Amino acid sequence: MTVFALIIINKAGGLIYNRTFHEGGLNKISTNDYLVLAGTFHGVHAITTRLNPVKNAGGDRTSTSPSVPGAANIVNRPEPSSGLEVLESENFRLQCFNTMTGTKFLLFTDTTQANVDVTIRRVYEMYADYVMKNPFYQLEMPVRCDMFDRKLLSYIREINNR
Amino acid sequence: MAHMGATGKTGSKEPGLRYPANGKTIFHRPLNRSKTSELSQASFAYLFSEMVSYAQKRVTGIADLEKRLNLQGHPIGLKLLDLLLIREPLRSQSRPLNIIALLHFIKGNLWTHLFGRQADRLEKSSNPDTPDEYMIIDNEPLVNAYVSVPKEMSQLNCAAFVAGIVEGVCDGAAFPARVTAHTVGGKEEGEMWPGKTVFLVKFQPEVLEREALIGKS
Numbered sequence: 005m006t007v008f009a010l011i012i013i014n015k016a017g018g019l020i021y022n023r024t025f026h027e028g029g030l031n032k033i034s035t036n037d038y039l040v041l042a043g044t045f046h047g048v049h050a051i052t053t054r055l056n057p058v059k060n061a062g063g064d065r066t067s068t069s070p071s072v073p074g075a076a077n078i079v080n081r082p083e084p085s086s087g088l089e090v091l092e093s094e095n096f097r098l099q100c101f102n103t104m105t106g107t108k109f110l111l112f113t114d115t116t117q118a119n120v121d122v123t124i125r126r127v128y129e130m131y132a133d134y135v136m137k138n139p140f141y142q143l144e145m146p147v148r149c150d151m152f153d154r155k156l157l158s159y160i161r162e163i164n165n166r
Numbered sequence: 167m168a169h170m171g172a173t174g175k176t177g178s179k180e181p182g183l184r185y186p187a188n189g190k191t192i193f194h195r196p197l198n199r200s201k202t203s204e205l206s207q208a209s210f211a212y213l214f215s216e217m218v219s220y221a222q223k224r225v226t227g228i229a230d231l232e233k234r235l236n237l238q239g240h241p242i243g244l245k246l247l248d249l250l251l252i253r254e255p256l257r258s259q260s261r262p263l264n265i266i267a268l269l270h271f272i273k274g275n276l277w278t279h280l281f282g283r284q285a286d287r288l289e290k291s292s293n294p295d296t297p298d299e300y301m302i303i304d305n306e307p308l309v310n311a312y313v314s315v316p317k318e319m320s321q322l323n324c325a326a327f328v329a330g331i332v333e334g335v336c337d338g339a340a341f342p343a344r345v346t347a348h349t350v351g352g353k354e355e356g357e358m359w360p361g362k363t364v365f366l367v368k369f370q371p372e373v374l375e376r377e378a379l380i381g382k383s
Contacts, residue, residue, distance in 0.1 A: 137312035139218035
């Protein structure tokens with residue numbers, strides 16, 4: 005069980021973080037290819053969210069009690085479709101986690117890796133802590149935070165050595 | 167000014183100071199009410215992040231930025247000295263009267279109040295040329311918990327804010343000093359604590375002069 009790499013894509017489809025944890029897992033591709041991969045994935049993800057048949061939950065919006073108009077609207081808004089979540093090949097598995105703000109975390113693991121959703125949520129938590137709370141980080145720009153790197157590496161190393 | 171009417175007669179007289187309708191200001195609250203209460207670290211982290219960004223506006227350099235952070239902390243230190251002393255048991259309510267007592271007060275009471283634990287170490291400068299320098303060492307300052315300083319600003323340590331608080335306490339106790347924060351982690355023995363910070367307390371010459379006189383008598 006191995007975690008190969010992590011990619012973070014901002015809400016505009018730009019690559020803001022890219023790190024490989026395990027040598028020899030995935031073939032190396034150039035930084036330019038990573039940028040293309042991020043942009044392409046962003047586009048494909050956007051299309052898959054549209055493909056998804058939206059559950060018809062908003063139909064009876066008008067019939068709900070008018071006493072709490074604000075609450076009724078929120079309750080009846082259909083779940084936004086998640087779009088592409090997992091992409092699997094013979095040799096690796098790509099899990100995508102899309103945050104409420106549209107930032108995407110892509111985790112490349114081998115196909116036997118379990119509990120990837122837990123791992124990816126923990127990575128998101130670290131991102132929220134060590135990137136978003138860092139006064140020197142500019143939104144939507146590439147992530148260059150020592151503290152994030154350090155915590156992420158030690159967390160992934162722990163998983164890979166299990 | 168429509169809201170002023172609701173507050174009644176007290177509000178409209180003094181500009182700048184607004185009173186709530188019941189007349190109870192923050193000064194009417196018991197001083198010990200918040201003694202054991204805790205704050206969310208996440209909300210503090212966001213606030214501190216904004217404080218650093220605010221201090222970063224229109225600064226000319228890193229020294230200037232640290233100076234601004236220091237200034238933000240200074241008034242907090244001045245006020246905390248009084249608050250922490252009044253919370254002490256009655257017999258130990260007097261302010262610290264010598265350097266060692268003051269530094270122990272900072273390491274113990276002040277640190278416990280602010281960060282929930284004591285500072286890690288207290289040292290006196292071993293250099294004979296600078297007998298006025300003392301060091302308070304914190305292995306991982308709480309304010310820097312989520313801060314990664316970019317490489318081009320490597321001399322910066324955002325704990326300058328805490329240094330400002332310490333400076334406020336020293337000034338308030340009539341031990342005028344300059345306090346600065348320095349990162350020492352990542353070097354030889356600091357590997358385990360990459361955020362290790364030294365607060366360098368440099369007292370004014372008159373403080374040492376007085377200290378020497380007290381020591382003689």
